[in-house]
Amino acid sequence: MVGTPADADAGGVPALGPRQLGVYFALMEAVSLLQHQVEQQLRAEGDLSYVQFQLLARLASAGGDLTMTQLADGVVYSRSGLTYQAGLLEKAELITRRPSPDDERSTLVAITEAGLALVGRVLPGHVEVTRGLLFDSLSDDDLDHLGAIMTRVRDHMRAQPPRSAVPRKRKPSG
Structure with a gap:
């Protein structure tokens, strides 16, 4: 290498x-x-796990329903893993899932009031950790440069088809 x-x-x-x-x-x-x-x-x-927080934070900032596919692509997580995590969050009454009225193949996900309250409760600590470990070590110029670089890298990576567009591998029948 x-x-x-x-x-x-x-x-x-x-x-x-x-x-x-x-x-x-x-x-x-x-x-x-x-x-x-x-x-x-x-x-x-x-x-909360990191993935669960990502799901709740994305739903909280979306201002409305997202599809499971949008969530999976947004948090870069497997479909099966996301379904499992969403099930845990739904059981804890932090999100709701329902079939889309416009597309029978889609499931819509929304954050509940309890989910919003939980995000509100953990967010200050999340900001404190993130600021302390990442942003406090950067000057304003560093932040601008890092933001530009990471945005370019992310956009390059996102130019690939989303994971949800990649066909699932079929197990051989036998």
Whole structure:
């Protein structure tokens, strides 16, 4: 994996250079450290997983119903995993699910008052952790640069078809 970009591994793919590898590992470590602290805060203050918080926060900010597909694409989570998480949130009466009146294949999801209250309760701690670990270390210029870079990277990644558009693999019948 390490080498000059002209080097290729056994699969013919150019190796990452030392600078690229360093940036990759720094990014992954920073994301892991931030996500770990956020997850601890969410568990302690709301008994929520990070994915559950993402779902509730997206629904709270949507101002209305979202489809399960919109949620899955928005939080980058598997369909089956999202269905399971939505079931837990529905059982806790934090969301509701219902068939779409416009598309029988779609399920609409909405946040309940209890869900909104929970988001309101955990959000200050979430902001505190995020600010303390990420934003406090950045100048205004750093923030502008990081925002521009991460937006460009995200948009490049999102240019691929959404995961919901990828056909499911069928198990061989036997």
